[in-house]
Amino acid sequence: MPSPDEASTSSSPAPPATFKSLGLIDPLLEAVEQLNYKTPTEIQTETLPHALEGRDIIGVAATGSGKTAAFALPILQKLWEEPKGLFACVLAPTRELAYQIAQQFESLGSAMGARCAVIVGGMDMPTQSIALAKRPHVVVATPGRLMDHLEKTKGFNLRSIKFLVLDEADRLLDMDFGPSIDKILKLIPKERTTYLFSATMTTKVAKLQRASLSNPVRVEVSTKYQTVSTLLQYYLLMPLKDKDAYLVYLANTLAQNSIIIFTRTVNDASRLSIILRTLGFPAVPLHGQLSQSQRLGALGKFKSGGRKVLVATDVASRGLDIPSVDVVINFDIPTHSKDYIHRVGRTARAGRAGKSITLVTQYDVELVQRIEQVTGKKMELWPTDDQEIALLKERVNEAGRVAIAELREQAQSGNKGRKRRRDGGGGRDDQDRDDDVVEAGMPTKRKRSKGGW
Structure with missing residues (x-):
């Protein structure tokens, strides 16, 4: 029979995990210390010993949980332990996330x-081929562009x-990369860790798991969709035209x-960023129809504080590590x-x-109620000054007309550019298609409704 001291020792809680106790080697312990990772996150604590x-690991974890590490x-x-050649391949849904992982x-x-190569659409194929020829240890890629290189790069x-x-x-899988992933799975060794x-x-995802993983350990750190307790959620009710x-x-x-500011369509992301800039707000757009350098430039300006407002489609809603965002505004409510x-x-x-502040028109009430049901939280009404809004309308409408004219001009010059490329050959190649479906399911044009856009 154990003594009281022994009993109390055996029932005391285990000390919190550290990166060292999880089994990391010294060079990695130094790296996490330099990056100021104090303690492992829940997904890291659960995953690392098995990994x-x-x-093989299947990890169910929300964005921002530390799963990249x-x-x-x-x-x-x-x-x-085995430093040789191309060692790992990471598939990501968007270009920005691929760069971030690398x-x-x-x-x-x-x-x-450790050397990485990022292989995504919107970038030059020959330059990427040179990067691959240098035998990086890790390739981080969007599936469509990776498949292009597997088929065409000697x-x-x-x-x-x-x-x-x-x-x-x-x-x-939501973005229709399934066929490319199936092809990639046939071209890689069966003996691998996934x-x-x-x-x-x-x-x-369950079907993909069965096809690609062998006897995996399942790690789930958040079984229920929820918002964090430090987030204050508001709504703002208004007529669609305003x-x-x-x-x-x-x-x-x-x-x-x-x-x-999140919008449903590329057109609205562009239009609203022009309206805001016309009215003196430092805004930049981020969506899948921008070139890769434009997208990285917009993110860089926002992250550094050079621009205070980012107007984005759902390309920015997941995976991107933007450390300091004070307010999220849903211009359109997601379905x-x-x-x-x-x-x-x-x-x-x-x-x-x-x-977070969600703009709610007369057509959106049901969507808001559904969100409140899922999150288990009621949104509060954001206070407004009706007089101030009434004074703004004329200037905003004028800025809206400027934005429409500017977008029309951009579309016309874009059409001329495409015609020149067709006539003269060359230009943007078909491999750029890969993750332009980042806006999959999102129409790029939105019909003008009765009360406004």
Whole structure:
């Protein structure tokens, strides 16, 4: 029979996990310390022991949970033990997320000289072929462009990789990358370690799991969709025809804050950023029809604080690490509640406070009620000054006319450019199609409705 002292010792809670206790080697411990990772997140604590044992992993975790390090660290640890050639391939749904993952691999693997190549659409194929010829350790890619290189780039293959990562798997499949992923799975070794991470377990993801993973350990750190407690959620009720004026009123009221405004369509993201700029707000658009350099430039300006307002489609709602966002405004309410949760998850991160404000017209009430039901939280009414909004309307309408004229001009010059390329050959190649479906399901044009846009 144990003594009282022994009994109390055996029942005391286990000490919190550290990166060292999870089994990381010294070069990686130094890297996490330099990056100021104090303690492992829940997904890292649950994943790393199994991953370091060499098991396949299926991780169900929301965006912002630290999952990139959860799969990067075990891959880099194995690379330290066997430093040879192309070692791992990571598939991501969007260009921005691919760049972000590569950046984290290079930061964590700096001591061991880990090299990454980012292979995404919108960039020059020959330049990417040269990067692949230099035999990087890790290729981070969108599936469509990776498939293009596997089919067309001489000497490039994935026959020697040890690891395959499918990040944001639910979104990869939502964006119709399924056929490309099926082809890639046939061209890589059966003997490999596979990590699949997804925010939701859809039927498609479950099917992909069965096809690509072998006896995986399932790690789930958030079973229920929810918003964080530090997020204050508001709604603003208005007639559809006055929506632009209410948005400008909010931008004016919140002028000192960093703001992401989410729209449903590319057209509205472009239109609203022009309206805001015309009225003196430092706004930049982010959507899938911009070139890669424009997208990275917009993100860079917003992250550095050079621009306070980012007007984006759902390309920015998941996966992107934008550390400091004070307010998220839903100009359009997303049709799926999970998309709302991903959008508002851009703020109130890492224990900080944040606000989300959703614009609600007479046609959106049911969607708001559905979101409240899923999150289990009621939104509060955001206070407004009707007189101030009435004074804004004329200026906003004028800025709206400027925006429409500017977009029309851009469309015409774009058509001329496309015609020149058709006549003279060359120009944007067909490989650029890969993740332009980042706006899959989102119409790029929106018909003018009775009361306004």
